[in-house]
Amino acid sequence: MDKQQMTDIIVTTKAERGLTWEKMGEDLGMSPVWLASACLGMNGAPPEKAMAITEYLGLDQDVAKALEAFPTKVWDQTVPTDPLIYRFYEIAGVYGPTLKEVIQEKFGDGIMSAIDFTMEVDKQEDPKGDRVVVTMNGKFLPYKHW
Amino acid sequence: MDKQQMTDIIVTTKAERGLTWEKMGEDLGMSPVWLASACLGMNGAPPEKAMAITEYLGLDQDVAKALEAFPTKVWDQTVPTDPLIYRFYEIAGVYGPTLKEVIQEKFGDGIMSAIDFTMEVDKQEDPKGDRVVVTMNGKFLPYKHW
Amino acid sequence: MDKQQMTDIIVTTKAERGLTWEKMGEDLGMSPVWLASACLGMNGAPPEKAMAITEYLGLDQDVAKALEAFPTKVWDQTVPTDPLIYRFYEIAGVYGPTLKEVIQEKFGDGIMSAIDFTMEVDKQEDPKGDRVVVTMNGKFLPYKHW
Amino acid sequence: MDKQQMTDIIVTTKAERGLTWEKMGEDLGMSPVWLASACLGMNGAPPEKAMAITEYLGLDQDVAKALEAFPTKVWDQTVPTDPLIYRFYEIAGVYGPTLKEVIQEKFGDGIMSAIDFTMEVDKQEDPKGDRVVVTMNGKFLPYKHW
Amino acid sequence: MDKQQMTDIIVTTKAERGLTWEKMGEDLGMSPVWLASACLGMNGAPPEKAMAITEYLGLDQDVAKALEAFPTKVWDQTVPTDPLIYRFYEIAGVYGPTLKEVIQEKFGDGIMSAIDFTMEVDKQEDPKGDRVVVTMNGKFLPYKHW
Amino acid sequence: MDKQQMTDIIVTTKAERGLTWEKMGEDLGMSPVWLASACLGMNGAPPEKAMAITEYLGLDQDVAKALEAFPTKVWDQTVPTDPLIYRFYEIAGVYGPTLKEVIQEKFGDGIMSAIDFTMEVDKQEDPKGDRVVVTMNGKFLPYKHW
Amino acid sequence: MDKQQMTDIIVTTKAERGLTWEKMGEDLGMSPVWLASACLGMNGAPPEKAMAITEYLGLDQDVAKALEAFPTKVWDQTVPTDPLIYRFYEIAGVYGPTLKEVIQEKFGDGIMSAIDFTMEVDKQEDPKGDRVVVTMNGKFLPYKHW
Amino acid sequence: MDKQQMTDIIVTTKAERGLTWEKMGEDLGMSPVWLASACLGMNGAPPEKAMAITEYLGLDQDVAKALEAFPTKVWDQTVPTDPLIYRFYEIAGVYGPTLKEVIQEKFGDGIMSAIDFTMEVDKQEDPKGDRVVVTMNGKFLPYKHW
Amino acid sequence: MDKQQMTDIIVTTKAERGLTWEKMGEDLGMSPVWLASACLGMNGAPPEKAMAITEYLGLDQDVAKALEAFPTKVWDQTVPTDPLIYRFYEIAGVYGPTLKEVIQEKFGDGIMSAIDFTMEVDKQEDPKGDRVVVTMNGKFLPYKHW
Amino acid sequence: MDKQQMTDIIVTTKAERGLTWEKMGEDLGMSPVWLASACLGMNGAPPEKAMAITEYLGLDQDVAKALEAFPTKVWDQTVPTDPLIYRFYEIAGVYGPTLKEVIQEKFGDGIMSAIDFTMEVDKQEDPKGDRVVVTMNGKFLPYKHW
Known part of the structure; x- marks a missing residue:
C-alpha cells in the first residue's frame, strides 16, 4: 500500500x-x-x-x-495555483526578505528549520470577519564556520 | 527617489x-x-x-x-535560493495541502488573505537551541456564490 | 465521485x-x-x-x-494556449500595470479580491460584429499596516 | 525619446x-x-x-x-508577482474554462478580441467594503472555415 | 466520442x-x-x-x-521539438520584429488575426529542389482607442 | 559598431x-x-x-x-508577448501538426527550410476589413537515410 | 502499430x-x-x-x-538528464559559439543542416582509454537574400 | 582584464x-x-x-x-535560438537516444567525455552543396561499481 | 522486466x-x-x-x-522538492563556485568526474546530534588543448 | 562595500x-x-x-x-552550466534517491543539514589519474511529530 x-x-x-x-x-x-x-x-x-x-x-x-513509511515529499507545481496555497507562496515572495532581516537580526546568521518544525492553525473570531492564525515554530540553525 | x-x-x-x-x-x-x-x-x-x-x-x-508610494511587489526568483527564504517556500510545498485541509475544515471554502494580513516574528528560548516563532494572521475570505 | x-x-x-x-x-x-x-x-x-x-x-x-466538495483549483498551463483563454492572459499582461494604476488611484493601496468576487458575461449586439462584455466585480482589500 | x-x-x-x-x-x-x-x-x-x-x-x-509610436508590448514575468496583477492571472486560470464555455455558448466557436477591445474600471460603494468593477468589452471573432 | x-x-x-x-x-x-x-x-x-x-x-x-464540437486548443511543448514545426517557431523568433515593422507600416498599429484567418500550402517545383509555399491570410485588427 | x-x-x-x-x-x-x-x-x-x-x-x-556581419540570432522570450508576434507563435501551435500533415503528404518526410527561405507581406483590401497576406517560401529538405 | x-x-x-x-x-x-x-x-x-x-x-x-511512417520527433527533457546525452548538450553549450565562428568562417553566413545530415560513431583504441569518435556530416545551407 | x-x-x-x-x-x-x-x-x-x-x-x-585564466563556462539560453547552434541542440534531442544505444553497444555502460575531448570542423566539397563535417573525439569513461 | x-x-x-x-x-x-x-x-x-x-x-x-541493463538516467524535477535531496541541490548552488575555486586550485583546469566516481555515507556519532558524512571520490579530468 | x-x-x-x-x-x-x-x-x-x-x-x-555581513545566497542558474559545477548537480539527480535511502536507513526519517554543515576537498594521488575527494559533514535533523 x-x-x-x-x-x-x-x-x-x-x-x-x-x-x-x-x-x-x-x-x-x-x-x-x-x-x-x-x-x-x-x-x-x-x-x-x-x-x-x-x-x-x-x-x-x-x-x-x-x-x-518515510515519505518522499514531492509537489508538482513550482508555483502553486490553488488560491489558498498560493497565498502562502505570495507571503514567501513578498515577505521573504523581511523575514530574513528580522530573523537574522534576532538570531544571527542562520535559518529557521523546516524540519525541526511544528505548526498550528487557529481561528480568531472577529466581528469584521474571522481570522486565520498560523503559528510556525522552527529551530534556529546557525551557519557554521570551520 | x-x-x-x-x-x-x-x-x-x-x-x-x-x-x-x-x-x-x-x-x-x-x-x-x-x-x-x-x-x-x-x-x-x-x-x-x-x-x-x-x-x-x-x-x-x-x-x-x-x-x-504604493509598491509594485516583484520578486525575481520563482523558487527562492536563499536558504532562509527557501524554507518558507518548502513549508508552502510540504504543508500546502495540509493548510488547505485544516483551514477549510475550520472556516469553510475560502482562503486566508495575504493582504488583510499581519505577521510577527518571536524568539522562543530553548536550551536545545532557540526557536523562531512566526505568527501569521490573515482574514478569512469565503468564496462567493452568485 | x-x-x-x-x-x-x-x-x-x-x-x-x-x-x-x-x-x-x-x-x-x-x-x-x-x-x-x-x-x-x-x-x-x-x-x-x-x-x-x-x-x-x-x-x-x-x-x-x-x-x-471544496475544490483544489489547479491549472496545468502556466501560459494558457487556447486562444479564447490566452486573450485573458494577454489582457493581464498588457493591462496589468494600467489596472494597478487606475484601481489604486481610486481605492488606495490594495487589491481587487478574486475570492470575494463575481463575474458576468453579456452579449452586446453590434452591426459591425457582436461584442463580448465581461464584468468582474471584486471586493477591494486594502493592505494593512500594523 | x-x-x-x-x-x-x-x-x-x-x-x-x-x-x-x-x-x-x-x-x-x-x-x-x-x-x-x-x-x-x-x-x-x-x-x-x-x-x-x-x-x-x-x-x-x-x-x-x-x-x-506603436508600442512593442512586453512583460517580463510569465506569472506576475504583484498581488493586484496576479489576481487577474488567477481569474484567467480559475475561470478560463468557464469563460470559454459561457462565451462560446452565447456566440459560437470563436474568441473575444483583446485588440478590438475596451475596458473600464469603476468603484461600487458598499458598506461592507467598496467593490472594484472591471468591465471588458471585446469584439467577438468567429473562427473561419475555408 | x-x-x-x-x-x-x-x-x-x-x-x-x-x-x-x-x-x-x-x-x-x-x-x-x-x-x-x-x-x-x-x-x-x-x-x-x-x-x-x-x-x-x-x-x-x-x-x-x-x-x-468547439475544440480547446492545447499544445504541450512551449518550444516545439519536431523539426518541421520548430522551423515555424524559428521563423516567429527570427522574423517576428520584422513582421511587426512591415505589417504595422502597411496597416497601422494592430495585428494580423489568427482567428479570422486562412492558410494554404502549395508546392513550387524547382530543379534545385522543390519549395514549400505557405500563404497565411488574416484580417488586420487595429487597436482601439477609447 | x-x-x-x-x-x-x-x-x-x-x-x-x-x-x-x-x-x-x-x-x-x-x-x-x-x-x-x-x-x-x-x-x-x-x-x-x-x-x-x-x-x-x-x-x-x-x-x-x-x-x-553575420548575425547571432537571439530572442529573449520563449513565448513572445507582443500580440502581433504572439499570433505567429499561436499559428505554429494551433496549425503545427496540420502543416506537418499537409507538407509531408505533398513532399515526403522532411521539412521546409527556414534558411533557404524568403517571405513577403502583402495587403489585400477588403470592405469588411483589409487582410494581411504573409507568403513564406522555403526549400523542402528531405531527411537522409544512410 | x-x-x-x-x-x-x-x-x-x-x-x-x-x-x-x-x-x-x-x-x-x-x-x-x-x-x-x-x-x-x-x-x-x-x-x-x-x-x-x-x-x-x-x-x-x-x-x-x-x-x-514519418515520425513526429519529440523529446521531453529541455535539458537532457542522462549523462551520456547531457554531454552532447554541454558540447552544444560550450562550443556553440565556436562552431558558429569556425563554420561561418569556412562557409559564409548559413548553417549546417540537421536534416540533410548523416552521422557515424567509431571506436578509436587508445592505451590510455579508448575514445569515442562521432562524425557529423551536414549540408551547408546559406541564408538567402531576396 | x-x-x-x-x-x-x-x-x-x-x-x-x-x-x-x-x-x-x-x-x-x-x-x-x-x-x-x-x-x-x-x-x-x-x-x-x-x-x-x-x-x-x-x-x-x-x-x-x-x-x-580558467573559465567559468556559462550559457544563457537553455534552448539556443541561433539557427546554427540550435541545429546541434536538435541533433542532441533527435539522436541522443541513438548515440546512447550505439556508443554503449560499442563501449559498455559509460559516456563520452566532453572534457577529455577534441573537435575538428572540415569542409567537404560537393557539387550538390558543400558539406560541414564535425568530428568529435572524447575519451570513453566507464561507470564504476564499488 | x-x-x-x-x-x-x-x-x-x-x-x-x-x-x-x-x-x-x-x-x-x-x-x-x-x-x-x-x-x-x-x-x-x-x-x-x-x-x-x-x-x-x-x-x-x-x-x-x-x-x-544500462540505465537511462532520468529525473523529473529540475529542482528536487524532497527536503533531503534538495539540501544537496542547495549545496551545489551555495558551494558550487567555492568547489570550482578550490578544486581547480589543487588540480588545474578541469572537473571532478561524476562517472569515474564513488560515494560513501557514514554516521558520525555526536552528543549534540549525530552527523551525516558523505564522501565523494571522483577522478580529476583535465581539459584538453589541441 | x-x-x-x-x-x-x-x-x-x-x-x-x-x-x-x-x-x-x-x-x-x-x-x-x-x-x-x-x-x-x-x-x-x-x-x-x-x-x-x-x-x-x-x-x-x-x-x-x-x-x-550576513549574505543573501543567490544563484542565477536553476541548472548550472559550468561543467565542474554541473557534475555536482548531476550527482544530486542521479544519486538523490540513493542518498535518501541510505541516509534514512542509517538515521531514521530526516535530513542532512546544509546549514550545520562543513565540507573539505582533498587530493588523492593515483597513478591512473589523481582523484578529487569531497567530504560533506552535516548534522542529521530528524522530522518532528507533534
Whole structure:
C-alpha cells in the first residue's frame, strides 16, 4: 500500500464517520496539523502513533505500515495555483526578505528549520470577519564556520 | 527617489546608528516586521507613519514620499535560493495541502488573505537551541456564490 | 465521485437535454457564470444549490456531494494556449500595470479580491460584429499596516 | 525619446500637478484606462490624442511623438508577482474554462478580441467594503472555415 | 466520442482508403489545410461540413458530432521539438520584429488575426529542389482607442 | 559598431527622411521584408547590398560593415508577448501538426527550410476589413537515410 | 502499430537474437547509427529498407509499415538528464559559439543542416582509454537574400 | 582584464589583420576549433600557448593572463535560438537516444567525455552543396561499481 | 522486466526479509551506496554482481538481467522538492563556485568526474546530534588543448 | 562595500600575492573551503575571522565589515552550466534517491543539514589519474511529530 492509497482510505473513512482533523487530533492527543500532514502522506508517523491512528479509525495494519513509511515529499507545481496555497507562496515572495532581516537580526546568521518544525492553525473570531492564525515554530540553525 | 534608493538610505542610516528593527519598532510603536517590509519597499506606509519613520531617522521628505508610494511587489526568483527564504517556500510545498485541509475544515471554502494580513516574528528560548516563532494572521475570505 | 467524474456527468446530461448554462441559470436563479464554474469543478456549491442543480438535472446524491466538495483549483498551463483563454492572459499582461494604476488611484493601496468576487458575461449586439462584455466585480482589500 | 522616458516624464508631471487619471480622462474626453495605458507605453495614441495629452500637461513634441509610436508590448514575468496583477492571472486560470464555455455558448466557436477591445474600471460603494468593477468589452471573432 | 478518438478513426479510415488531404479537400470543396486541422481536432466544423466529411468517409454520426464540437486548443511543448514545426517557431523568433515593422507600416498599429484567418500550402517545383509555399491570410485588427 | 547601434542609426535616419521599408525596398530593388530584417540585425547583407543601403541613406562605411556581419540570432522570450508576434507563435501551435500533415503528404518526410527561405507581406483590401497576406517560401529538405 | 510498439518489438527481437546495431547495419548495408535511429522511431525508413529490416528480423508487415511512417520527433527533457546525452548538450553549450565562428568562417553566413545530415560513431583504441569518435556530416545551407 | 574584454580585443585585432581562425591555427600549430574556443573565453590556454597567441597578434601580457585564466563556462539560453547552434541542440534531442544505444553497444555502460575531448570542423566539397563535417573525439569513461 | 519493476521486486523482498542496504552491502562485499543505486535502477550491475544480488535475495534471472541493463538516467524535477535531496541541490548552488575555486586550485583546469566516481555515507556519532558524512571520490579530468 | 566588491578586492589581492586558498587556510587556521566560500560572499565571517583575513591580506576595515555581513545566497542558474559545477548537480539527480535511502536507513526519517554543515576537498594521488575527494559533514535533523 502506497501513501496515495493510504490517504484515500483514511480520508474516506474520516468522511464516513463525520470526523474532523480537529476532533481526531483532540481524541488522539496529536496536533491536527501534524495529523493531517501524516494522513495526507507528507510526514511519516512513528509506530505508536501510526497504530493509534489506525486503531482509532478501525483500519488495518497495512495502513499503519504506510503511515510509518518515510515519505518522499514531492509537489508538482513550482508555483502553486490553488488560491489558498498560493497565498502562502505570495507571503514567501513578498515577505521573504523581511523575514530574513528580522530573523537574522534576532538570531544571527542562520535559518529557521523546516524540519525541526511544528505548526498550528487557529481561528480568531472577529466581528469584521474571522481570522486565520498560523503559528510556525522552527529551530534556529546557525551557519557554521570551520 | 525610487524604492530601491529609499531602502539604501534607510538601511545605511540604521546601520550607522546601530539600530535594529526591534528597537525602531518599539520606539515608533510599529511592528518590526511591518516596519522592515515598508523600509525594504514591499509595503507602502500611510503618511503619518512615513513621516514618523523619517523624522526618527533624521531623513528628509523625499524618503517619506518614497515610503508612501504604493509598491509594485516583484520578486525575481520563482523558487527562492536563499536558504532562509527557501524554507518558507518548502513549508508552502510540504504543508500546502495540509493548510488547505485544516483551514477549510475550520472556516469553510475560502482562503486566508495575504493582504488583510499581519505577521510577527518571536524568539522562543530553548536550551536545545532557540526557536523562531512566526505568527501569521490573515482574514478569512469565503468564496462567493452568485 | 471526484470533480472530474461529476463534470462529465453534468456536461453529458446538459447536452442530452439541449440545455444551456444561460437557461439553467435562469431556471435555477443562479448566475450562468457561477453555475458553469461550479459544474466544471472550479467552485464548490453550498448544499441547497448543489441539491437544486442535481434535482433539476435528475442526477443523484453523489453528484450533489461532489458539487459541494471544496475544490483544489489547479491549472496545468502556466501560459494558457487556447486562444479564447490566452486573450485573458494577454489582457493581464498588457493591462496589468494600467489596472494597478487606475484601481489604486481610486481605492488606495490594495487589491481587487478574486475570492470575494463575481463575474458576468453579456452579449452586446453590434452591426459591425457582436461584442463580448465581461464584468468582474471584486471586493477591494486594502493592505494593512500594523 | 523612448516609451520609458516618455512614461517617466508624464508620471512625474502628473504627480507634480496633483492630477489623477480620472481627472485627466474627464478633462480630455478619454477613458482613464486607455489614457493610463497609453501613458504607461502599452498603447499607441493617434496624433490628435497625443497632441491633446501633451498640450494638457504642457509637455513638448518629443513626448507626443513617443505617445504616437506603436508600442512593442512586453512583460517580463510569465506569472506576475504583484498581488493586484496576479489576481487577474488567477481569474484567467480559475475561470478560463468557464469563460470559454459561457462565451462560446452565447456566440459560437470563436474568441473575444483583446485588440478590438475596451475596458473600464469603476468603484461600487458598499458598506461592507467598496467593490472594484472591471468591465471588458471585446469584439467577438468567429473562427473561419475555408 | 472525444476529439482524439475522432482523429484516430478519421486518420485510420483515410489511410485504409489511400486518401490524401489534397484529394479529400478537392472532392469536398474544402481547403486541405482547414480540413486537416478540423480532422486533427484543432478546428470545429460547421454541421454541414461535419456531415459532408463523415458521409464521404462512411463514418457515423458520433464522428460528425465530434467534428462539430468547439475544440480547446492545447499544445504541450512551449518550444516545439519536431523539426518541421520548430522551423515555424524559428521563423516567429527570427522574423517576428520584422513582421511587426512591415505589417504595422502597411496597416497601422494592430495585428494580423489568427482567428479570422486562412492558410494554404502549395508546392513550387524547382530543379534545385522543390519549395514549400505557405500563404497565411488574416484580417488586420487595429487597436482601439477609447 | 554592433548590430544594435546599426539598427538605431538606420531606423532614426529612415524616420527623419519619412521613408518606409516598402519605398526603400522598391528603390533599392530588394524585398521590404528582407531589407527590414537586415536593418533590424536579423540577417547579414552581402557587401554590394550593404553598400547600396548605406549609400541610399547617406550613412558611412561602419554601418555597411555592420550590415555585412553575420548575425547571432537571439530572442529573449520563449513565448513572445507582443500580440502581433504572439499570433505567429499561436499559428505554429494551433496549425503545427496540420502543416506537418499537409507538407509531408505533398513532399515526403522532411521539412521546409527556414534558411533557404524568403517571405513577403502583402495587403489585400477588403470592405469588411483589409487582410494581411504573409507568403513564406522555403526549400523542402528531405531527411537522409544512410 | 505505433512507433513505440514497433521499437519494443524490434529491440526485444534484437536482444533475443544477440544482435548488435553494428552487425545488423553491416548485414543490411546500412549505417548502424541511421538504423538505430529508425528502429528507435526517430527516423522514417523508405519502403525497401523497412522491408529489408523486418525480413532480416523475421517480423511482419505491421512493423515495416510503422518503420515507414514519418515520425513526429519529440523529446521531453529541455535539458537532457542522462549523462551520456547531457554531454552532447554541454558540447552544444560550450562550443556553440565556436562552431558558429569556425563554420561561418569556412562557409559564409548559413548553417549546417540537421536534416540533410548523416552521422557515424567509431571506436578509436587508445592505451590510455579508448575514445569515442562521432562524425557529423551536414549540408551547408546559406541564408538567402531576396 | 576579464574574458569578455580579452575576446573583444582578440576579435578586433583578428579582423583588422584580416586573419582567420584557420590561418591562425595553422601558423600557431593549434587546432582552429580549440583556438577559437580559447579566444572566445570558453577554454583556458596553457601559459606557452597563451604567450604564443598574444605574441602572434602583437597583444600584451594582460591578454595572455586572461587567456590562461580558467573559465567559468556559462550559457544563457537553455534552448539556443541561433539557427546554427540550435541545429546541434536538435541533433542532441533527435539522436541522443541513438548515440546512447550505439556508443554503449560499442563501449559498455559509460559516456563520452566532453572534457577529455577534441573537435575538428572540415569542409567537404560537393557539387550538390558543400558539406560541414564535425568530428568529435572524447575519451570513453566507464561507470564504476564499488 | 524494466528497471521500475526490478526495483519494486527488490525493495519488497528486502523489506520482507528485514534487510538493510548496509547489511546487504556487507554480506555481498559491495558498497551500500552503489548497491542501493543499482537496485534503484540508477546504475547498471556487471553480470557477476547482478547474479550475486539476485541469488542473495532468492530472485530469478529476469531480475539479474534487469540489473545488468544500462540505465537511462532520468529525473523529473529540475529542482528536487524532497527536503533531503534538495539540501544537496542547495549545496551545489551555495558551494558550487567555492568547489570550482578550490578544486581547480589543487588540480588545474578541469572537473571532478561524476562517472569515474564513488560515494560513501557514514554516521558520525555526536552528543549534540549525530552527523551525516558523505564522501565523494571522483577522478580529476583535465581539459584538453589541441 | 557590497559582497561583490569585497570579492573582487580579495581575489585580486590574493592573485597579486600569489596566494592559494590552501595556503591562506593553513596560515589562518581555517578550512580552505570555508575561507573561499566566505571570500566569494556565500558565507558570513564572524568578526574575529573577518579581522584575521583582512589583516593577513593587508586590507582595510570595509572589507572586514563586508565579510561579516550576513549574505543573501543567490544563484542565477536553476541548472548550472559550468561543467565542474554541473557534475555536482548531476550527482544530486542521479544519486538523490540513493542518498535518501541510505541516509534514512542509517538515521531514521530526516535530513542532512546544509546549514550545520562543513565540507573539505582533498587530493588523492593515483597513478591512473589523481582523484578529487569531497567530504560533506552535516548534522542529521530528524522530522518532528507533534
